[in-house]
Amino acid sequence: MSFRNSRKKVGLYGGTFDPIHTIHLIVAEQARDALEIDEIWFLPARIPPHKQTKQITADIHRVEMIARAIAGHSDFRLDTIELEREPELPSYTYDTVHILKERHPDIDFYFIIGGDMAAYLPKWHRIDELILMVQFVALARPGYVMDNPYMRHVIETEMPQLDVSSSMIRKKIAQGRSIRYLVPEAVRMYIEEKRLYEA
Known part of the structure; x- marks a missing residue:
């Protein structure tokens, strides 16, 4: 099946990216390829609604790590729109x-989420309006069931489930353990340089 049309297609991939890791990049690339999307825009969040009580690394570091992680991919870009909000x-x-x-009326946007986030769609802020504004794309492991009324508006695409998370990476760093290959090498070097996540 081809998802091509004449308008530019952009995938939006939001998150804290604290830090961005290899699986984030795999998810973005799999979505780009499966849906024939022109570009993926990484949107680092300042205060995600579900993480308002958690400590998040300074914006400047998260932005720099994303920039370094995607530097070699011509179809990946960084957009700091969510960091422009009131703190x-x-x-x-x-x-x-x-x-x-409003800024890009000529672009069709696709919002990329994991299967775990798809389960929470009924609780998303203004979801009934949002589901009509943007095409959601949910990536889930084979056999994963995403069952809620909003899933009829969501394009589902499978990807292998790889058990890597930002919290796991932060924990490994705090314990003095290796994160090589779990994050892009440029990100690993930046973390070491800035001594991020150390205990």
């Missing part, structure tokens, strides 16, 4: 998509 406001996907559609 005390959470990053709602509805607000981000609304602004991006």
Whole structure:
């Protein structure tokens, strides 16, 4: 099946990326390839609604790590739209998509989420409006069931489930253990240089 049309197609990939790791890049590339998307925009969040009580690494470091991670991919780009918000406001996907559609009326946007986040779609801020504004794409491991009323609006595509997370990487660094190959080498070197996540 081809998903091609004449309008530019951009995948939006949001998250704290604290730090960005290899699986983030694999997810982005798999979505880009499966849906024939022209570009993937990485959107680092300032205060995700589900993480408002958690400590998040400074924006400047997360942005730099993303920039280094995607530097070699011509179809990946960094967009700091969510970092332009007032510091005390959470990053709602509805607000981000609304602004991006106003700025880029000639682009069709696809919002990339994992299967775990798809399960929470009924709780997303202004989801009934959001689901009509952007095409959601959910990546899940084979056999994973995403069952809620909003899934009929979501394109589902499978990808192998690889058990790597930012929290696991932070824990390994705090324990003085290797993260080589779990993050791009440029990101690993930046983490070491800035001594991020050390205990």
